[in-house]
Amino acid sequence: MWYKPLIGLIAGGVFGYLYYRLVGCPTGGCPLTSNPYSSVLIWAALGAALLMSK
Secondary structure (H helix, E strand, O other), rough: OOOHHHHHHHHHHHHHHHHHHHHOOOOOOOOOOOOOHHHHHHHHHHHHHHHHOO
């Protein structure tokens, strides 16, 4: 069962990067989406936590 959070971590990270690239925040006013590192980390943690709970 250790692979579920890992899958969520990877999928969340990919989604976070795609969200940064496609939606993002061009003005830099949004702290979560204006930086690719923070966007990937937040979404990866969310994905891992989501799949860990199931």
